[in-house]
Amino acid sequence: MTIEKNLSEAAVAPPRVRPLRVATASFIGTAVEWYDYFIYGLAAAIVFGPLFFPSVSSVAGTMAAFATYSVGFFARPVGGIVMGHFGDRVGRKSMLVVSLLTMGLATVGIGLLPTYDTVGVWAPVLLVTLRFIQGIGVGGEWGGAVLMAVEHAPERKKAFYGSFPQMGVPGGLILANLVFLGLTTNLSSEAFLSWGWRVPFLASAVMVIAGLVIRLTVDESPEFKEVKQAGADRRMPLVEVLRDNWREVALSAGAFIGINALGYIFMAYLLSYTTAVLGLSRNLVLTFTLVASTVWLAVIPWASALADRHGRRRVLMTGSIGLVACAALLFPVIDTAEPALILIALLVTAVFMGIVYGPIAELFSGLFKAEVRYSGASLGYQVGSILGGGIAPTVATALYASWSSTTPITLYLVGVTLISLASVWLVTRRPG
Numbered sequence: 001m002t003i004e005k006n007l008s009e010a011a012v013a014p015p016r017v018r019p020l021r022v023a024t025a026s027f028i029g030t031a032v033e034w035y036d037y038f039i040y041g042l043a044a045a046i047v048f049g050p051l052f053f054p055s056v057s058s059v060a061g062t063m064a065a066f067a068t069y070s071v072g073f074f075a076r077p078v079g080g081i082v083m084g085h086f087g088d089r090v091g092r093k094s095m096l097v098v099s100l101l102t103m104g105l106a107t108v109g110i111g112l113l114p115t116y117d118t119v120g121v122w123a124p125v126l127l128v129t130l131r132f133i134q135g136i137g138v139g140g141e142w143g144g145a146v147l148m149a150v151e152h153a154p155e156r157k158k159a160f161y162g163s164f165p166q167m168g169v170p171g172g173l174i175l176a177n178l179v180f181l182g183l184t185t186n187l188s189s190e191a192f193l194s195w196g197w198r199v200p201f202l203a204s205a206v207m208v209i210a211g212l213v214i215r216l217t218v219d220e221s222p223e224f225k226e227v228k229q230a231g232a233d234r235r236m237p238l239v240e241v242l243r244d245n246w247r248e249v250a251l252s253a254g255a256f257i258g259i260n261a262l263g264y265i266f267m268a269y270l271l272s273y274t275t276a277v278l279g280l281s282r283n284l285v286l287t288f289t290l291v292a293s294t295v296w297l298a299v300i301p302w303a304s305a306l307a308d309r310h311g312r313r314r315v316l317m318t319g320s321i322g323l324v325a326c327a328a329l330l331f332p333v334i335d336t337a338e339p340a341l342i343l344i345a346l347l348v349t350a351v352f353m354g355i356v357y358g359p360i361a362e363l364f365s366g367l368f369k370a371e372v373r374y375s376g377a378s379l380g381y382q383v384g385s386i387l388g389g390g391i392a393p394t395v396a397t398a399l400y401a402s403w404s405s406t407t408p409i410t411l412y413l414v415g416v417t418l419i420s421l422a423s424v425w426l427v428t429r430r431p432g
Contacts, residue, residue: 073390079139111201125301260388299354
């Protein structure tokens with residue numbers, strides 16, 4: 001009887017979960033999506049102004065390009081809401097496939113766009129439309145990737161495994177910078193403006209296909225399976241989140257504003273500022289960003305493992321205080337125009353970004369019960385992204401244009417990082 005019972009249990013037992021495989025798949029797929037998202041930011045800093053807004057001044061063109069960049073952020077909550085709804089009702093895995101396809105098609109479409117000289121005003125209109133679609137794709141991506149990693153993870157290693165999709169952000173940035181650096185190094189300025197800028201967008205098609213193949217091989221989240229088997233899934237998860245968990249949504253958005261604003265200044269605006277205002281070499285700045293992004297990527301899993309071992313509150317508070325200091329010092333150091341000092345400033349900023357960005361994924365997912373987790377975590381993250389990185393490059397460009405000084409930008413960054421410090425302090429006081 002014992003042998004028969006064991007054989008019976010073995011027959012119905014679910015396959016052994018491989019959290020590292022799931023987390024790695026989340027990292028690769030997320031890196032592909034963020035590569036798509038970041039090449040737009042780099043192109044906005046370098047070429048979109050003259051190619052899509054040539055009838056205005058260079059400053060106004062840069063502002064217009066960054067404004068289209070911000071459109072993607074305003075679309076991200078739409079993606080988070082729609083894919084969060086179906087992610088809580090249909091499954092995490094299926095939404096990850098949908099988000100990757102959405103992002104990939106929009107990115108390739110941008111690479112095929114005619115410029116203003118060819119179709120006039122339709123060029124920026126189409127650019128904004130495709131950027132909005134990009135935002136929908138990446139808005140649905142983050143929640144699903146994080147939940148797949150965290151919900152497959154062992155109980156005492158959730159922050160570490162949850163950091164894998166977080167690593168996809170600097171991973172995508174590194175890939176985007178490598179591609180742009182290769183093109184700007186090997187092409188003349190005329191060739192790059194003529195056709196070279198399209199290459200990173202069109203190359204996305206190959207990476208999207210690879211990402212889809214990887215994502216289709218992983219199993220659905222075990223916690224979501226339990227919800228479905230128990231019949232506990234909600235008909236309108238977003239409504240329940242807004243009714244019962246609005247405080248958690250607000251605090252998670254607040255906790256994310258600072259690092260997201262500082263991150264997008266780091267990833268997008270600095271390239272425009274250091275080349276156009278300080279006269280530094282574009283390739284030098286791209287190289288510095290590449291090096292700093294590598295440090296950012298390396299710190300994320302290390303800080304997340306520390307959060308599993310010593311508690312996320314201690315790690316996140318340390319990182320958040322460090323980000324306030326970085327916000328205060330970043331532009332004063334950059335304005336020295338000394339390459340060595342600029343590199344040091346970027347490296348220090350990258351370290352504290354990694355300390356916060358790694359463990360914050362597990363923190364957000366832990367704020368919501370499994371039935372509404374995709375909707376809740378996505379909404380908080382994406383609202384924070386609008387209020388943070390969504391407007392930061394545009395705000396920075398406008399502030400410098402108005403004051404001809406980076407002091408207002410510094411005050412702005414200190415303000416948003418202080419908001420996040422307060423939010424992290426409040427949200428990490430909660431049990432769990």
